[in-house]
Amino acid sequence: GFLNVPKIKGTHTAMKSGMVAAEAVAAALAGENRPAVLESYPEALKRSWVWEELQSVRNIRPGFAKYGFWGGMVNAALDTYLFRGKAPWTWAHHADNETLKPAAQSKRIEYPKPDGVLTFDRLSSVFLSNTNHEEDQPPHLKLRDPARWKQVNWDQFRSPESRYCPAAVYEAVGPEAERELKGTPDPEATGEGATVEAGNGGVRLVINAQNCVHCKTCDIKDPSQNIDWETPEGGGGPNYIGGM
CATH class of the missing domain: 3.30.70.20 (Alpha-Beta Plaits)
Known part of the structure; x- marks a missing residue:
């Protein structure tokens, strides 16, 4: 989704993504191509401040899944204050339901x-x-x-x-x-x-x-x-x- 994990906030990013989607819909309907396809939406979202904000915190949540609570806290501090969201790597996410133990x-x-x-x-x-x-x-x-x-x-x-x-x-x-x-x-x-x-x-x-x-x-x-x-x-x- 569009949750900013360190801030525990996502309403502003979700609303902006909806605004970008609405603009993409309007542009698609105004065009002559049918059926209308929202091809411009992914790129428009990447150009918005939403992408920049979430890109900078992309490694916070995976850090807790990878290293646990204390390791995740250390990773969050390093990623936020040392790398400032520009670490040269991106950790993969996993679905929450995959971690459930029998x-x-x-x-x-x-x-x-x-x-x-x-x-x-x-x-x-x-x-x-x-x-x-x-x-x-x-x-x-x-x-x-x-x-x-x-x-x-x-x-x-x-x-x-x-x-x-x-x-x-x-x-x-x-x-x-x-x-x-x-x-x-x-x-x-x-x-x-x-x-x-x-x-x-x-x-x-x-x-x-x-x-x-x-x-x-x-x-x-x-x-x-x-x-x-x-x-x-x-x-x-x-x-x-x-x-x-």
């Missing part, structure tokens, strides 16, 4: 219960965002292939979206999910008559799209790129109060 290779983290003073549960924080979506609108969060969620997200990664989503949009439910994620006994195993979803081993995904705060983490981090985030209908979403 559950079998990861150590389970037991988080303490929020105390309501310094730490809070996710839904309390979602409340502060004033997020809202019309309940009868078309869902803006979809699975491209529902069957793939069980095969990949659950069987290999134990529902990472239920952890990295800051708004508790995704929930793995069912007896197997209770046993794996919450540490509670499997009702079926204890003979208490659990209802197991047919063909999915007793686990399914519930999507609470109403809670979505539009961070798009799921769209980026999903291991098989199976989650599709779309712009919701009617401008729904978070509505942060000034000063928050």
